[in-house]
Amino acid sequence: MRENTEKIAPPRALWVPFELGRPFGAPDDPEFQLKVLRAALDLLAAESGPVLADFPEDAPPAPSADGGEGWVCPVAFPPPPADPNDLGAAVQAEIGGLAPWYQESVRARGRTSVGAGDLDIEQAADYAARFLESSPETGREAVVRLKYAIEDLKAFYGEAATARPGASSLDIADWMWNETALGRLMRQLAAVLGEFGDADLAYFAEKSLVPRKYR
Amino acid sequence: MVRLSDLSEADREHLLAKDCSRLEGAPFVTGPPLARRRIAIVTTAGLHLRSDDSFGFRTAEYRVIPSDVATRDIVMSHTSVNFDRTGFQADTNVVFPIDRLRELEQAGAIASLARYHYAFMGAYHAPAAYEAGAREVAGYLREDAVDAVLLVPV
DSSP states (O other), X not given: OHHXXXXXXXXXXXXXXXXXXXXXXXXXXXXXXXXXXXXXXXXXGOXXXXXXXXXXXXXXXXXXXXXXXXXXXXXXXOXXXXXXXXXXXXXXXXXXXXXXXXXXXXXXXXXXXXXXXXXXXXXXXHHHHHTTTOOSSOHHHHHHHHHHHHHHHHHHHHHHHTSSSOOOHHHHHHHHHHHSHHHHHHHHHHHHGGGGSOHHHHHHHHHSSSOGGGO | XXXXXXXXXXHHHHHHTSOXXXXXXXXXXXXXXXXXXXXXXXXXXXXXXXXXXXXXTTOXXXXXXXXXXXXXXXXXXXXXXXXXXXXXXXXXXXXXXXXXXXXXXXXXXXXXEOSEEEEEBOSSSOXXXXXXXXXXXXXXXXXXXXXXEEEXXX
């Protein structure tokens, strides 16, 4: 944020008006990214400082596939499992429904950001759901494995949902947190993990699971 | 680096409460023209190679990213959930502009890329916790004759 950079006063800084998580503005837009990069590198020529320059352009909007009518997830999820309270089964069903679009995303992009954790995606869903009852492990290992199981699940959902153009980051976040079983699973985990008597799990539940804007 | 007005009130309050002490001594150096600079990226985006261990929880460690890395081999394991990841999911370069720097190198706009780039996981700790790792990385950058560093937050 500009306000914080003003206080720190680093030798050279470029303020950019982009959302957090996108310091070079827009994915799949090499020209715009290069413009931001050049603006930052040009600050090296300054003879005195501190220098705090403003990048003058907003990031270009994501290409729309629907003429601006609003994004809806292209995947029709299967009916919920027989037991509506079985969130683990519901997430597994969603994974199955999203899988073709996730695979298309990997094919088109030539990469996936899934892989921060050490479980495959079905195992990740199973592992996370087990915490609704009790902690299958204790200590740092449990919180690290759970954290990255969840990050991988979110990446899987996000990549599947953006395999076709038209979704903004806000569309994806609203959908994931408000309309999916994964969102319900994450919110329920946030509600129960603090009760296991593990300081790391409690911190994770409070600070590092549900974004502030969806709490 | 975002507009305050684009943030939720909770995010705004959280970020404005951060420890933002002024850098002591007003450090500033000049150097050769850009076309003669050797450049490294240091990011706080919690990036690492797929084959590396993920970042631990609440850690101030760092990871090494070789300059010839393929972007498909880079993943993110960052503690914070309060920033967008869909941009990174679509294109590594929106966070870690390695392909853009390669283009500048090929065009002769910069002299060269460092042999290694470095990634920290910038969440939870106050800045002082990163000092030991930062000094270590600075030493490696100096050994590699790097004379410009692109510091990229996320």
